[in-house]
Amino acid sequence: MKSTDLPAAMFFPIGLWLGVASKTQEMLLASSQVIATRSARMASAGPLPSAADQREFALMGSEKLDAFSQSAAALGRAWTPAVQTLNAQALQGWLAIMNNAFALAGSRTPAQAMRRHKTLVSTVMRRAPTLQRASDAAARVTHSALAPVHRTATANARRLGSAKKTSRR
Template identity: 35%
Template sequence: MTARRQQTRLARQVGELAFAVPAVVGHRLARMALAGPMPGARDRREFSGMVNEKGVAFANAWTAMGWQMLMSQQRLAFALCRAAWMPWLGGGGLALHRHWQNTAQQVMAAGIAPVHRKAVANARRLGRSR
């Protein structure tokens, strides 16, 4: 994926998160307030699920970011070896700068993807429920 497409996709995901998260939080807070001190079975399932999904999304995000960093470090090592052994092919400072810039975007995109996926799915699901 090109750097421009990656930037556009990351910006879209962040924008969708900006709308989905407040909707989910608002729905769940209202549900907690209406449930009172003795929530029903449906509310208990929703409340316990929301606690579990945060841990899963956090673990998925960190795992994805770690794998993305590992892959980026391997590409950087290859680029440094190529630059050292074949300096006439270019790939000096500007290429390394671009590599680090792309790496940062790729790691952020990998970390946001699981959180985005869950938050948008929750917003859709909770938007349908009554």
């Protein structure tokens, strides 16, 4: 790796999680638009909704089931034994790091603190790549599971938003 690649490599994990955060924000904004549009439609339909309203109201439940079923399937596909192993290794890494950090905190002499500090730094350096891979894998799994719900929410927001615009003309 060239030294010029270092900043990009350092921030890539953050980029993975920022992508998840961005998709989550888009999904939440789209969902709030869809909820507002459908709530207004339900209120205006009253006790005798039109056939189009009835279709839209029925769609609300079926699309949620479909999106969350797809999300569960994506999560199942993404959560392979390899990811489980990586997460187990990451947990072991965190436990080793925390164990060494607590040992350092309980040092009784400066010499003991220096030895324990060296052990802690060594453990962190040895375990960091596994922790990084686990974080990356978790971000990818989260993104895979979020994708179907995001896709449905944003598609509904576009569809219902364009339906509003055409009805105003």
